Amino acid sequence: MALAYDPLFIASDKALSAFDVASPPHPMILTQDELKRIAAYKAVEFVESGMVLGLGTGSTAKHAVDRIGELLRQGKLENIVGIPTSKKTQEQALSLGIPLSDLDAHPVIDLSIDGADEVDPYLNLVKGRGGSLLREKMIEGASKKFVVIVDESKMVKHIGGSKLALPVEIVPFCWKFTAEKLRSLLEGYGCEANLRLGEKGKPFVTDNGNYIVDMHLEEDMGDLGAVSDAILRLPGVVEHGMFLDMASTVIIAGELGVKIKNKQHTTTSS
Ligand SMILES: O=C[C@H](O)[C@H](O)[C@H](O)COP(=O)(O)O
Numbered sequence: 686m687a688l689a690y691d692p693l694f695i696a697s698d699k700a701l702s703a704f705d706v707a708s709p710p711h712p713m714i715l716t717q718d719e720l721k722r723i724a725a726y727k728a729v730e731f732v733e734s735g736m737v738l739g740l741g742t743g744s745t746a747k748h749a750v751d752r753i754g755e756l757l758r759q760g761k762l763e764n765i766v767g768i769p770t771s772k773k774t775q776e777q778a779l780s781l782g783i784p785l786s787d788l789d790a791h792p793v794i795d796l797s798i799d800g801a802d803e804v805d806p807y808l809n810l811v812k813g814r815g816g817s818l819l820r821e822k823m824i825e826g827a828s829k830k831f832v833v834i835v836d837e838s839k840m841v842k843h844i845g846g847s848k849l850a851l852p853v854e855i856v857p858f859c860w861k862f863t864a865e866k867l868r869s870l871l872e873g874y875g876c877e878a879n880l881r882l883g884e885k886g887k888p889f890v891t892d893n894g895n896y897i898v899d900m901h902l903e904e905d906m907g908d909l910g911a912v913s914d915a916i917l918r919l920p921g922v923v924e925h926g927m928f929l930d931m932a933s934t935v936i937i938a939g940e941l942g943v944k945i946k947n948k949q950h951t952t953t954s955s
Contacts, residue, residue, distance in 0.1 A: 737766045738797065739825055746770075751781065757783060768797075770817055801835055802839065809930065811844045845905070846905035854897055878901075
């Protein structure tokens with residue numbers, strides 16, 4: 686479907702209506718990256734001067750951090766403190782002049798904005814396919830409001846059962862032992878457990894010096910809370926990429942407009 690895309694349209698609900706119904710002079714198909722940017726800019730509308738902000742990681746969150754930097758530079762936001770969820774986001778935020786701090790100094794965060802790999806109808810998430818999940822979970826779990834930004838391709842009926850990875854961060858010590866324990870724990874869901882590799886075929890190392898095992902499941906996990914608890918009980922496991930009952934709001938950008946889903950009710954902005 687061809688749609689008009691104008692970044693200036695992003696800032697308001699009225700603009701989003703135009704985005705939905707416009708009869709474009711120069712029709713354009715929106716790319717996935719443009720959809721990510723639309724969701725990110727919409728989320729940044731929740732940001733107010735004086736807030737402590739959790740800054741997410743990944744190709745969608747990057748747009749939100751860019752936008753926050755831009756608004757600070759323009760003087761439209763003031764006294765923001767950012768808490769980055771990865772070293773990469775820390776570098777990006779520093780390059781944009783966003784003042785940074787950490788959870789030790791700011792144990793309560795006003796608002797976090799971050800992407801996700803999968804979102805189910807109850808706003809449960811899979812995160813970490815880009816290699817960041819532990820810091821994200823710590824920071825987003827300490828947030829009064831956690832806004833998730835995605836393009837519509839991330840919406841699924843059930844998280845984790847799509848054969849795509851459910852990432853689990855583990856300590857490097859005897860990683861094969863832990864990976865096998867994980868595989869055997871989730872065997873009933875048709876599970877493969879693969880160590881994530883990085884450059885030159887070496888194990889990918891997280892910001893926290895750990896490894897990631899990607900769990901590929903053929904079947905839905907059913908009781909996500911029970912599976913989450915069982916994974917976390919395994920010695921050697923640091924954290925997993927299921928973010929259950931954490932998101933307050935999910936902003937979904939699609940070809941037909943932007944949908945905002947809140948934890949308790951759903952509204953459509955189009
Ligand atoms: O590890 C990465 C993070 O959890 C990301 O937020 C997640 O993978 C989504 O990333 P993207 O916005 O690049 O799809």
